[in-house]
Amino acid sequence: MENAQETKPRRGRPPKAPDDAAARQKLIRTGLAHLTERGYSSAGVNEIILEAGVPKGCFYHYFRSKEDFGAALIDAYQSYFSAKLDRCFQDETLSPLDRLRRFVDEASAGMAKHDFKRGCLAGNLGQETGALPAPFRERLQSTFKDWQDRTAACLAQAQSLGEIGPKHAPQELAAFFWIGWEGAVLRAKLDRSPAPLETFAKGFFTLLESEAENQ
Amino acid sequence: MENAQETKPRRGRPPKAPDDAAARQKLIRTGLAHLTERGYSSAGVNEIILEAGVPKGCFYHYFRSKEDFGAALIDAYQSYFSAKLDRCFQDETLSPLDRLRRFVDEASAGMAKHDFKRGCLAGNLGQETGALPAPFRERLQSTFKDWQDRTAACLAQAQSLGEIGPKHAPQELAAFFWIGWEGAVLRAKLDRSPAPLETFAKGFFTLLESEAENQ
């Protein structure tokens, strides 16, 4: 009666909400650092727990397996990144196109902060598809779809404001953007340089400009 | 005297030229299949020699280590691919821009032949940088530089023939192309679909067209 939820209170120590579990969070953070740098296959559970300062039993208390952990990392990255996109794409102080530019700048700064040694988790794992647990594929695809949709919405606004022309569908442009952007992140990592990000962004915005001029 | 090369003939069984060594070639071919599909880290020497039907001692006769093998694969892929580019970019029956289109079509057909399960070796390993033997990085970078240079030469021709405008430098465009193309290959592998290749190619050629119109 006094309990808001209908579940009667069980005896024993109640489980922490996953978000509060410090050890779990530490594992996720450390795991993201490792996987964005090394990918899934060559990332070791032992290394990760060592760096996180969490014992093994604890890892397998929160995650059934490395695969389960990997899936959790994809989800964590996906929501972290969606939030980042929203922050940029819903910034009312900027024009829609400038919001996209803001994302590009922030992402670039983010890579710089780690000396261009860390890439995009979705890109890394996407490339590893052939070596990954099968369920990862769908998760990664829907991740890209999500980012693409948010980007398309931003581009649609730009289009309705006349910042870009009506020549191409926003969805098509957004698809183009994410295809190329992931390639740019890949090269930035390989070259340890922001140049590929800039090169791609410059080309992409040139494409958009031409769209505006040719309408 | 009768020997063309100055090296005096040694006793014992003479080493086969690497190109003739059937076992070595089989290993390279099988290795390329595995690494384009799974990358370096998760590809197993044992699996490869098993599929190649070559005993282990034989592998370590031709290659000092997995790393050495990987380096040989990069070189093999690099020269195989450069030849492919030359075949396209020096096709006199086509206009320069159509040569690039030919490359896109051939590469797309190549991926389709393997059900989009195999990607680009350089792209795969580039993404794995953080987990790779350090010397691989430079090798991969020079691989991309080589492809980019060949592509820039083709675009320069297109520019001198007026197929594209003088707005951007061919090197810049070629850099943009390879950044995005590798991203497209990544996504094509993840999606098991030619769509990303087409989407990127379409956008890229649109960009070039606008270059022509705006000159």
Next chain:
DNA sequence: TTATTTCTAGACCTTACAGTCTATTTAAAT
């Protein structure tokens, strides 16, 4: 033939890895 070297062959070794097991400690309900 014989000496010498390459190439083939695969059993074996070592290490690193994901995953298990058994305690112990901590926190809440009774």
Next chain:
DNA sequence: ATTTAAATAGACTGTAAGGTCTAGAAATAA
């Protein structure tokens, strides 16, 4: 207090991986 379950702790296990070793077959100069 006592009971119950969560969370921490880390030694241990089994296997798969890269790499070594030794032996023999094949090839050619002497």
